[in-house]
Amino acid sequence: AQTIHQWPVAEIKAVGSPLSLGCTIKGKSSPNLYWYWQATGGTLQQLFYSITVGQVESVVQLNLSASRPKDDQFILSTEKLLLSHSGFYLCAWGTGENTLYFGAGTRLSVL
Amino acid sequence: QQKVQQSPESLTVSEGAMASLNCTFSDRSSDNFRWYRQHSGKGLEVLVSIFSDGEKEEGSFTAHLNRASLHVFLHIREPQPSDSALYLCAVGCNYNVGDNSKLIWGLGTSLVVNP
Numbered sequence: 001a002q003t004i005h006q007w008p009v010a011e012i013k014a015v016g017s018p019l020s021l022g023c024t025i026k027g028k029s030s031p032n033l034y035w036y037w038q039a040t041g042g043t044l045q046q047l048f049y050s051i052t053v054g055q056v057e058s059v060v061q062l063n064l065s066a067s068r069p070k071d072d073q074f075i076l077s078t079e080k081l082l083l084s085h086s087g088f089y090l091c092a093w094g095t096g097e098n099t100l101y102f103g104a105g106t107r108l109s110v111l
Numbered sequence: 112q113q114k115v116q117q118s119p120e121s122l123t124v125s126e127g128a129m130a131s132l133n134c135t136f137s138d139r140s141s142d143n144f145r146w147y148r149q150h151s152g153k154g155l156e157v158l159v160s161i162f163s164d165g166e167k168e169e170g171s172f173t174a175h176l177n178r179a180s181l182h183v184f185l186h187i188r189e190p191q192p193s194d195s196a197l198y199l200c201a202v203g204c205n206y207n208v209g210d211n212s213k214l215i216w217g218l219g220t221s222l223v224v225n226p
């Protein structure tokens with residue numbers, strides 16, 4: 001069975017500080033991977049997707065970057081956090097039936 | 112630009128009573144629809160995906176798609192208090208395996224199931 005693990009579970013960070021969020025998928029080779037963001041009270045927005053190692057496509061510009069250093073790993077990061085980065089970050093992997101399976105998410109509070 | 116709206120915004124039902132959630136979309140060429148739910152502070156759980164008009168059942172969840180009327184419903188049979196969560200509808204068009212930006216999400220219906 002496939003498992004998806006996100007870390008950390010929650011973060012409280014200061015404006016201007018760096019951020020790194022991680023996501024690991026086990027039990028699925030060469031998965032399509034996605035980062036989503038949900039502002040408090042807002043809808044889900046896709047940020048990035050990756051079909052293969054080393055290749056990441058940006059969907060929404062939010063002063064964030066993503067990398068896929070390994071087949072089963074997807075990293076979301078920024079060098080300088082903004083207040084507007086607060087929210088819930090979800091990593092997901094996709095199937096051939098176009099269904100997404102999400103991790104438990106990381107709640108980020110930027111103060 | 113595709114718009115996806117969900118109603119009601121919140122719904123309270125008693126345990127065992129059918130719960131029905133509505134999702135309205137604006138693009139008739141949409142070709143994939145899915146329902147997810149999110150327990151508070153948790154990730155999203157896929158419930159049911161549907162790609163053609165009619166019904167699709169997954170356990171106690173049934174999706175009903177009517178593209179002519181631009182609606183996709185979710186019916187929850189005999190809901191339990193553990194089904195209390197935010198239910199999200201996502202609609203896609205000309206799906207591209209890599210680019211999920213074509214998946215447009217509603218804001219959700221908050222369901223509370225009372226014992």
